[in-house]
Amino acid sequence: MNNRTEKREMKIAIIGGGAAGMMAAATLLEEVVDAEIHLFEKNNVLGKKVSISGGGRCNVTTGINDKNILLSKYTRGSKFLIPAFGLFPPDKVFKWFEEQGIPLKIKNDLRVFPKSDNGKDVVKLFEDLFKNKIKVHLDLSIESIEPTEKGFTLTTKNGKDCFGIVVITSGGNAYRHTGSTGDGYDFAKSCKHSITKLGPSLNSFEVKEDWCKELAGISLENAKLITNTNKEKTSAVGPFLFTHFGISGPVTFAFSSNTAFEKIDKKCPLKIGLIPNAEYNFNSLDKLLQNLIAENGAKQIINIISELTTRRLAEEILKISKINKDKKSAEIKKEERNEISHLLSGKLELNLIARRSGDEFVTAGGVDLNEVNRKTMESKILPNLYFAGEVLDIDGLTGGFNLQSAWATGRLAGTSIARKLKIEN
Numbered sequence: 001m002n003n004r005t006e007k008r009e010m011k012i013a014i015i016g017g018g019a020a021g022m023m024a025a026a027t028l029l030e031e032v033v034d035a036e037i038h039l040f041e042k043n044n045v046l047g048k049k050v051s052i053s054g055g056g057r058c059n060v061t062t063g064i065n066d067k068n069i070l071l072s073k074y075t076r077g078s079k080f081l082i083p084a085f086g087l088f089p090p091d092k093v094f095k096w097f098e099e100q101g102i103p104l105k106i107k108n109d110l111r112v113f114p115k116s117d118n119g120k121d122v123v124k125l126f127e128d129l130f131k132n133k134i135k136v137h138l139d140l141s142i143e144s145i146e147p148t149e150k151g152f153t154l155t156t157k158n159g160k161d162c163f164g165i166v167v168i169t170s171g172g173n174a175y176r177h178t179g180s181t182g183d184g185y186d187f188a189k190s191c192k193h194s195i196t197k198l199g200p201s202l203n204s205f206e207v208k209e210d211w212c213k214e215l216a217g218i219s220l221e222n223a224k225l226i227t228n229t230n231k232e233k234t235s236a237v238g239p240f241l242f243t244h245f246g247i248s249g250p251v252t253f254a255f256s257s258n259t260a261f262e263k264i265d266k267k268c269p270l271k272i273g274l275i276p277n278a279e280y281n282f283n284s285l286d287k288l289l290q291n292l293i294a295e296n297g298a299k300q301i302i303n304i305i306s307e308l309t310t311r312r313l314a315e316e317i318l319k320i321s322k323i324n325k326d327k328k329s330a331e332i333k334k335e336e337r338n339e340i341s342h343l344l345s346g347k348l349e350l351n352l353i354a355r356r357s358g359d360e361f362v363t364a365g366g367v368d369l370n371e372v373n374r375k376t377m378e379s380k381i382l383p384n385l386y387f388a389g390e391v392l393d394i395d396g397l398t399g400g401f402n403l404q405s406a407w408a409t410g411r412l413a414g415t416s417i418a419r420k421l422k423i424e425n
């Protein structure tokens with residue numbers, strides 16, 4: 001027998017051909033591992049969610065490279081991500097895609113997109129890389145995974161097959177029609193892993209207040225949302241949008257991420273305060289309003305308030321405070337002015353009655369990070385089992401951060417497997 005045949009035959013299974021799975025497979029290819037690589041995808045195409053991400057434009061990563069600022073964008077999992085981001089930070093992700101023939105651009109807000117504005121180009125690059133090199137099994141769902149003495153037995157509609165190494169990259173539970181239906185949580189449990197509490201994140205909300213829905217389409221550049229409960233205060237700052245059902249926009253998504261596990265329904269609404277301009281606080285605003293009124297006594301109060309926020313919202317604020325919008329500002333009493341200042345600085349209350357069902361972008365919670373080695377992505381419970389991507393208890397804000405963590409953890413899993421195989425051989 002020569003050396004080659006003496007070696008243990010190695011087959012690697014990657015479960016899920018999304019961002020993390022495709023990056024893990026591409027990395028194994030780059031590392032030229034001496035193993036058969038099988039990528040299983042239940043859809044008839046790879047990267048369905050990647051293709052539609054960013055409204056089809058695919059916000060691939062972020063232009064933020066400052067480690068602390070970057071990590072602050074992750075509501076869960078930031079510490080765990082440190083080694084993965086050490087290996088594959090946003091600027092290396094940027095370089096990698098450009099080297100693969102996908103020119104990228106950075107927007108003013110530091111989101112990164114393909115210059116083509118087409119997420120399908122990102123997926124095509126992986127398809128081209130894999131041709132004749134990786135066994136891509138499309139339309140083939142992994143039904144179960146069973147750890148054995150030699151590795152893992154995977155079951156599909158075609159029967160059972162054994163693999164020495166398995167990488168679970170089957171995503172979370174959000175946008176289920178893209179194939180991410182939470183199967184990975186069951187696979188992890190079959191391998192004795194724990195799953196933390198799961199919840200939707202990066203979602204819009206339905207609200208009780210009709211006036212809010214009447215403002216549908218109106219946006220606020222830099223709003224702040226705060227919880228108005230006695231519990232620990234939560235807040236978020238950023239662009240805001242009124243919709244026909246309630247509220248949306250980046251600040252709402254960030255707020256939903258911070259409140260992913262709060263119970264919210266009609267019977268138990270979450271009371272929040274909307275501050276139309278995050279810079280406002282009662283004292284500075286009341287002083288400003290006092291000056292504006294003093295200088296413009298003949299002006300109608302609606303015209304004064306419209307200088308502080310959008311006219312439609314200004315009208316609502318006057319309605320809520322029961323002040324005639326046509327009243328001359330010189331006629332506004334101190335108590336009325338105070339009320340307006342309060343409404344513009346946190347007292348404008350909204351009752352969130354539901355998370356907009358099915359429109360969340362990511363799942364909060366997942367495979368317990370305490371049970372995974374963050375330096376390798378290998379299970380601390382079962383050797384040769386790896387995890388990457390959203391199946392883990394990691395989620396970030398909008399702005400390219402979720403794909404960034406999927407690419408980076410997929411890359412780290414691929415690199416670690418390659419290193420392990422090289423040492424074994």
Ligand SMILES: Cc1cc2nc3c(=O)[nH]c(=O)nc-3n(C[C@H](O)[C@H](O)[C@H](O)COP(=O)(O)OP(=O)(O)OC[C@H]3O[C@@H](n4cnc5c(N)ncnc54)[C@H](O)[C@@H]3O)c2cc1C
Pocket residue numbers: 015016017018019020021040041042043046047048049050052053054055058059060061140141142143169170171172174175178179180181182183184360361362388389390391399400401402403404406
């Ligand atoms: C509408 C939308 C827009 C988004 N836009 C952005 C954005 O612009 N930027 C950003 O950073 N993030 C964005 N995200 C989030 C981001 O897309 C995800 O966090 C990221 O794709 C997760 O990557 P993943 O590889 O872990 O999982 P996924 O991309 O979800 O991939 C998992 C794959 O596993 C497959 N699979 C599942 N179970 C099985 C099984 N049993 N057998 C075989 N295959 C299986 C699924 O079909 C799926 O293809 C968006 C999300 C949504 C829903």
